[in-house]
Amino acid sequence: MVMGTHFVLTGEYSWTGFITSLVPFFLVSDLLLLNQFPDVEADQGVGRRHLPIVVGKQTSSILYGAFLLSAYLSIVFGVCLKYLPKFTLLGLATIVIAMPTFVGVFRYAEDIKRLMPYMGLNVIINIATPLLVATGLFLG
Secondary structure (H helix, E strand, O other): OHHHHHHHHHOOOOHHHHHHHHHHHHHHHHHHHHOOHHHHHHHHHOOOOOHHHHOOHHHHHHHHHHHHHHHHHHHHHHHHOOOOOHHHHHHHHHHHHHHHHHHHHHHOOOOHHHHHHHHHHHHHHHHHHHHHHHHHHHHO
């Protein structure tokens, strides 16, 4: 989505567009992964095979954390490599939500009722982080 919009607006591809696109890529992948947790038993019953079924919810929660970390590292590396302006570091502000969210996802991966609030926080991370990165791009 980000790369396509960048191409339509500029007529070219760039490292800035690519690195910026990694943030929603990892966050949306996390959103989709986490949304599979409540449906594991039902999905197994009809023969579906997705990651939480194949490797388990606990292992999937570790992958959730790796994707979350990758989204933030994309911002940091983009700034360090000078493809993103320093203001895009605003996107790191959501780490204060992301850390307890990861801990909650890991701790309650098998307890859907207790996992639900963390799924809600994950949605906030998915909305706020790209918005803050976009603000940083605009300011930078």
